[in-house]
Amino acid sequence: MKELKSLTPYREALRLLLEDLSEIPETEEVELGEALGRVLAEDVVSPIDSPPFDRSAVDGYAVRAEDTFQAREYRPVEIKVIDEITAGEASKVKVEPGTAVKLTTGAKIPEGANAVLMQEMAEREGDVIRVLRPVAPGQNVAFAGEDVRKGEVVLRKGQVLRPQDLALLKSLGFKKVEVKRKPRVGIIITGDELVEEFDEEALNSGKIMESNSIMLEGLVKRYFGEPVFYGVLPDDEGVIGETLGKAKEENDLVLITGGSAFGDKDFAHRFVKLLFHGTTIKPGRPMGYGERVFVMSGYPVSAFAQFHLYVKHALAKLTGARDYEVRVKAKLTERVPSQLGRYEFVKVRYENGVARPIKKKGSGIISSVVESNGYIGIPEDSEGYLEGETVEVVLY
Amino acid sequence: MKELKSLTPYREALRLLLEDLSEIPETEEVELGEALGRVLAEDVVSPIDSPPFDRSAVDGYAVRAEDTFQAREYRPVEIKVIDEITAGEASKVKVEPGTAVKLTTGAKIPEGANAVLMQEMAEREGDVIRVLRPVAPGQNVAFAGEDVRKGEVVLRKGQVLRPQDLALLKSLGFKKVEVKRKPRVGIIITGDELVEEFDEEALNSGKIMESNSIMLEGLVKRYFGEPVFYGVLPDDEGVIGETLGKAKEENDLVLITGGSAFGDKDFAHRFVKLLFHGTTIKPGRPMGYGERVFVMSGYPVSAFAQFHLYVKHALAKLTGARDYEVRVKAKLTERVPSQLGRYEFVKVRYENGVARPIKKKGSGIISSVVESNGYIGIPEDSEGYLEGETVEVVLY
Known part of the structure; x- marks a missing residue:
């Protein structure tokens, strides 16, 4: 295996790929009922x-505020009720001096009125109310355009x-x-070592259950894309080249896992002019990107990290999505060391202001991802964080 | 309108309704591809x-560690390579003293070997490698069951x-x-003032566009449920009673909006034996619950608060869902006053450790909900929080 000669720093690699991509121009008109997400x-x-008219914020009487200015509990003002409406109705009458319209919350304020007297503040007898206290102009009125x-x-x-x-x-x-339009994302899985059907004998003889496809499909869906699966391919240069060519033509992005390193059986990068190959992220170092193709790791944890650190942002760039990440501050329950020169993707369990690093190591250890609900990214120039330190967690 | 005589405190009302509900016993078996969410x-x-066997964590040579203990750069140990395998293959040979098997990352460790020498650490000539440094037993081996x-x-x-x-x-x-099984949630919208089709004339004469149905449908879907819409009903006691009866029979929960207060046209609660009617939450005070029916406000902001404070937790109880809420700590950008005796649902915009209260008031002001991405719940015994204080935000 040739070593990766130089590792492109995380931020630099991210910048390169985001510059390479542009927002999808196509849009589609969908019914509101279909638009969630x-x-x-x-x-x-x-x-x-909105609201399109002034309306009452309470149940009560629409009045001219001026008519109530003299009202006192010991000297009530009498006003005549000339109409009665509920929400959804408009009164045909005009509120002239000395008159009022009874209305319910949400009902349109009748012409002439400029305030609403709360029901509890008036004593009613027949078609007359006795007002005990003055109301101010605009009181209990929700004005037109107040919302929007x-x-x-x-x-x-x-x-x-x-x-x-x-x-x-x-x-x-x-x-x-x-x-x-949802970006179409082709997914190609490669590797002679993979089996798609559970077979204990095959597993015992060294094979590995393929599980990246369902993970990547789910992640693509969650981040606004439409996954298109091209199957699990053997380590065959011809087959990989052909499938990759087809997937590139049919999709906005392609994710191909396995064969991202420089081993004898690492073919994927031979078909793509890569903008970078090898990046400082850990895990996930041997990733490459070019021509809308992500050459990713076969190890589930590495592929997961690569998705969150790179592919997710690419999907946001393609769609123009904003606010697609939740970042929270959290106190670390313990020290997290980090290798200088690496951008470490540290899985954590975040709960209520506290982040607990998940200890299990190894890029195949998918149970460590399952235990976590977010990650800390530790930059290349940091040796890590101390117990009790406040860090930023990106939730997933 | 009769006043609500006593307001049940938020936590007490929540306890009453959660005690009234029990987890749905029915389950269903679904394909992994259909199981997301x-x-x-x-x-x-x-x-x-998992992994089912000890495997190599690197590309290199499976050896007996003992064979390398004497290796030094100035006095290399020579070992004979007797086989070569890649991930997915198992070697048929046994590693005897003085021999090694070449393998790639992920390949099964052959019988007899107990460590892997990294490729870069050996000089190869023909079928012999020269080992320059000792390796420890277990080095570069991912052990069976290490993940799970x-x-x-x-x-x-x-x-x-x-x-x-x-x-x-x-x-x-x-x-x-x-x-x-997804809980079925019947949704009934009531109110003579509502129109379902946009009609500027109707709106100007006091009607209101119905928008609660699509909001509640979306929220129910997001929290594991299956919404069933029963339409927008007029304020007609007979129609409401009949539809509510049908919806109760056909669903696990029913949400009915409008008519939650005690006005002349507030019918819904007449058909349900309520466990509580009126709660300290603000907005959303006149809510009632009983017999798996939530009698909710017609005002979108109140209904939204009622959903998050009550209905969401009911859906989690029915399904047994865990970790369905993200709670974060945040610093308030400004003071938030709160009325004593009320559990205030304060909408905030949370970003990166900071929460900005959304100022717009009014229970019809849906744009205030749109601007926010979470809420602070201020308990009944608090007069609010100060600028700069750290509070808990529930994201939505």
Whole structure:
């Protein structure tokens, strides 16, 4: 095996690949009901004021505030109730001096009125209310455009759509929304040592159950993409070259695992003009990238780290997704040493402000990933962190 | 409107409803490829050691460590290479004193060998290697069961399945996994004031666009449930009673919005024996719960708070889901006052250790929810938090 001559620093490699990629131009219009988790393709501007009219924030009486200014508990003001409406109705009458309209929360403030007297603050007898205290102009009124003004940007391009975003869109009259096409991500798994069906005998004789495909498919789905699986290939240069060529043509990105090093059976990188091959990340060092192809490790933990450190950001670049990572501050329960010159991907279990490093080592140890729910990235120039130190955890 | 006589404290109301619900017994077996995001129904125990055999952690030569103990750079030890294997292959030979087997990373350690000499540490000439330094027993060997031992619990009941969990299951030979049936959640929206189709004239005359249904559907999906929509109903006691009866029969939970207070048109609670009606949460005070029915507010922000404070936990109870909430510590950018006697649901924008309260007020102001990505819950006995204080944020 040739050694990787120079390792491209993590940030530098990330910059190279992000510069190499550009946002997918294609968008698609989908029904709001289908838009959950999709990436918004453009800023959304409100076509209306919301609420579109001044409305009552309480159950009570729409009045002219001026009519109540003299009201005192010992000298109530009498006002005549001339109409009664509920939310969803508009009164046809105008509130003239000395009159009021009874209404419920959410009902439109009638013409002439400028305040709402809470129901509990009035004594009613027949069609007359006795007002005990003055109300100020605007009191208990929710004004038009208070939530959203016409022309205001309510959602920004790149938003990953959540239930509340869809509710806002619906309340503004939208039925559909323009989202980015999902990037297609070809997944190719290589390695003579892999079996796809569980077979104890094969495993005992040295074979390994293939498990990267389902992990990468799930990760691609979670980060806005559509996985396309090209199967598990033998270490055959011809087969790998042909499949890789096809996958490159049919997808926005290709992930190929196994054969990322320089061994005799490491073929994948021979078909791709790589922008970098070998990076300081640990685990996952022998990764390469070029021509929209990620040449990744066969070891599940390395592939997982490579996905989070590189591929995830590539998918965000392709879709323009914003806020796709949750970063939290946490106190370390113990010391984490790190090798100088390596960007260490340290798996941790984060809970309520505290991060516990997962001790199990080894790039095949997928159970260590399962135990964790986030990672710390320790830069090349750091020898690690001390017990009790506050670090940044990226949750996954 | 009658006032709500007594408000049940938030925690007490939550306890009452969680005690009233029990975990769904039904489970279903699904293919691993369909299991992403589903809730694991039982502990998963590994049927095998993983890896099932001792394997090499590097490319190199499997040797008997004892043979190398005398090796020095100035006095190399010569060892004969008797076989060559790659990952996925097992050697048929036994490593006897003075012999070695060449192998690649992941290959099974041949019988007789107990360590692996890294390729770079040996000088090769023909079928002989010259060993320059001793290797210790076990060096560069990944031992059987190092990742997972046979009989070990690898995933616990209640795990919400992630890509890495599926990879672990696949690597242990599982093709399917037992998950909880998704709870069915009936959603009923009520209110004469609501319109389902955008109609500027209707809105100007006081109507309101219905937007709770899509929000609740999305939230139910996100928290392991299957929403079943029963439509937008008029404020008609008969229609509401009938639909509610049907929805109760057909679902594990029912969410009905609008009419949660005690107004003339608040019908929903008349059909349900409520365990509590009125709680200290703000917004969302007039909520009621009983007989698996949540009588919720029509105001989107109140309904959103009620979902996160109550319904989400109910869905977790029904499915047994664990770790379904991310709680982070954050420094407040400004003071947040809170009313004594109220459990305030304060929307915040969390970013990298800092929480900024979203100022917009009003229970109809859905744009305030959109701006936020989490909440702080301020207990009834607190008057709020100071600028710079560290608080707990629940992300959503």
